[in-house]
Amino acid sequence: MANKSDYKKLTRLLNDSAVELIGEELVFKVHYWGAMPQHFDNPLHRHSYFEVCYVMEGEGYYYESDVEYPLLQGTLFFSRPGMWHQIKSQDGLALLYVAFEIDEARSKKESIHRYLQLLHNNRIVVPSADDTITAQTWRTLLTLCKQDHYLVKEAVRCFASALLVSFYPEFSQSLEYEETTDKQQVSAYLQRAKLFIEDNLTLSLSLQQLSSYLHITERHLSRLFAEKVGQTFSHYVQERRVQKSIELLLETDWTISRIAEETGFESIHYFTRVFTSKIGVPPSKFRKSQLSEIPH
Template sequence: MEHYLYKQANALLNQVAIDLSGDTASFLVHYWGVVPKHYDNHVHRHSFFEVCYVMHGEGNYSDHDCIYPLSTGTMFISRPGIWHQIRSDTGLALFFVAFEVIESKSSLTIINQFNELAENMHVVIPDAQSSPSVQIFNAILGLVKSGAPANEDMYRHLCHSLLKSFLYLFKSQSVTTGDLTIQDTSGSRLMHRAKLYIDDNLSSSLHLKHIAQYLNISERHLSRLFLQHLGQSFIHYLQEKRVQKSVEMLMSSEMAVKEIAKIAGFESVHYFTRVFTNKIGVSPAKFRKTQFSDNLKPRK
């Protein structure tokens, strides 16, 4: 596949195929990706589904405690809440989409089917080239490659059908473009994915390099994106998210401060107390007693 197609596919899908509504099933797409060289990423998890298709290359995929080989034609799914990782020494040409069901706009049958899919243990489909899912994907790429004016309704219809097809693929196995770079490197989309990653892995040890590997960009690029889009460093943003999480738990639960520190991702109670006090102005224990009175506002 020519490199310019990666650019066009990324641009079009992320522009026109985000809110996908249908009669019985509606989806919110967090991001699409079509990348020529995907190497290792850090062990992580999502609060949503992510389905990947290996267009070319070899590697492996770990899902919880299982490791599966990846090769050309393999399709695999990452389920909500499951720790997983992609590894490849030579790089994978990879298509992926991250999405969730909009339950308020979907039928009970569809909701139940995707809930069952989240519990499905058959997560890797080798030799999926002839499956309806891959055929739909190829139809999408065919539209991109044709160079014809983009028909947004046609793209949305195909993408909606693609997401629904995943139900049957995995279930059956268990019984115009702009000046973009080759990868999905639009700053706003990358920051959206970075923030989702942080939210879903907040209790883990998070480092800039782990998120950069997940996004398939350099640490320097990611650091620059935080400054450009959020006006603060990665460390500052991460601390604020962890303090925000701890504030919510202090106000809504009776958990011990030590347990809250762990869930919020702080390496020790001492470090948690120091950061919290610096941001809020009082210690976690005192904050809980005051129940966040009006005169206690987070420090910048």
């Protein structure tokens, strides 16, 4: 069991000896290493580099692009360059983390291209990662900081380099059925996608949010909508919002403002504009004309 002193030693040791990691195919420039026994909230922010974190103990949440991911002991997660994100924890997380980028001038082109595919990958959280090579390497580094040996720094550099290399296979793993063309599986994905959309129309739905829920890539989900539904994801969602609003206009006495909110439109003005574009008349006029035709 690591104590506060161990976390401080690991932070110092890594930042002293593992800021430039030279491998056969990739060279990494590390901006900083961190080992915190109690990490609480941080502000919404973004980086120009990768940051990978491992939860040793505690509970909390990781937020990225309006999606909330639970953090528990053993969770491995990473922040991609340019993505707004935030970590929150009420009681604090024991967290190990590293921020880095690839030294492209000193790395092999094919390896750079392969590693940078993580920029577009959908898998950013591994919930139970304790048995992965990545987690085991983190724990080895924590153990090494307790050693008093003249070769400790050399060992730390080796394990630190192996750690950064291990991120690619861990976060780029193809999930089962991800690119399947099996008709039954495709149908199941689309059914789950449509049910999720229908049940969450009040939310600001995104392709990333839905692909995370289904555990497939955004690219694959986008292609399923285009090829099997004949619409883009955003057009399908907007159409379902309008159809739901029609039902509410005819079946309830709710205000136009409440219907706009219940169907996920950001404002009554945007709702009115989209509805008028799709149906040909504003929602209030549509309701009045339809209800006047119902016999009393």
